[in-house]
Amino acid sequence: MDTIKVxxxxxxxxxxxxxxxxxxxxxxxxVQAIGAAAVNQAIKALVIATGYLKNDGINVACVxxxxxxxxxDKVRTAIKxxxxx
Amino acid sequence: MDTIKVxxxxxxxxxxxxxxxxxxxxxxxxVQAIGAAAVNQAIKALVIATGYLKNDGINVACVxxxxxxxxxDKVRTAIKxxxxx
Numbered sequence: 001m002d003t004i005k006v007x008x009x010x011x012x013x014x015x016x017x018x019x020x021x022x023x024x025x026x027x028x029x030x031v032q033a034i035g036a037a038a039v040n041q042a043i044k045a046l047v048i049a050t051g052y053l054k055n056d057g058i059n060v061a062c063v064x065x066x067x068x069x070x071x072x073d074k075v076r077t078a079i080k081x082x083x084x085x
Numbered sequence: 086m087d088t089i090k091v092x093x094x095x096x097x098x099x100x101x102x103x104x105x106x107x108x109x110x111x112x113x114x115x116v117q118a119i120g121a122a123a124v125n126q127a128i129k130a131l132v133i134a135t136g137y138l139k140n141d142g143i144n145v146a147c148v149x150x151x152x153x154x155x156x157x158d159k160v161r162t163a164i165k166x167x168x169x170x
Binding site for chain 1: 120121122124125128129131132145146147148149150164169
């Protein structure tokens, strides 16, 4: 299962569709975001995806974690959202 | 139970302590944030609070929702995080 990576420019509806699709298939999704604008997009997408999944009878909740990612040789702290029923 | 309101300038450690305290007392906390910077602070605080509560044997997850709040006669969309074991 791939991590869904969200940037400040990600469209929330596209991310929401991705989250819902991955949860339907794998019963779990991971979303990664770096920076305030990306985290905000990820949370808005999660609200929308939660609505989609509720229509399918799947109630999800999320647990956020810190995670370190290396981008162009620099270590940055990302937020990872673990989304599960 | 009062909603914990988070702004862009909120200290994450203070918000984390508030979340953990409210969850310990009420088995549920609500956090409200308006704007990307505030949502980011709220999520970082939730990661820290999740660690505090795990030490107490309480595993929490969150469900985010949109909510409308009126500030100085203007309606704004906020993110509300419902945090429960």
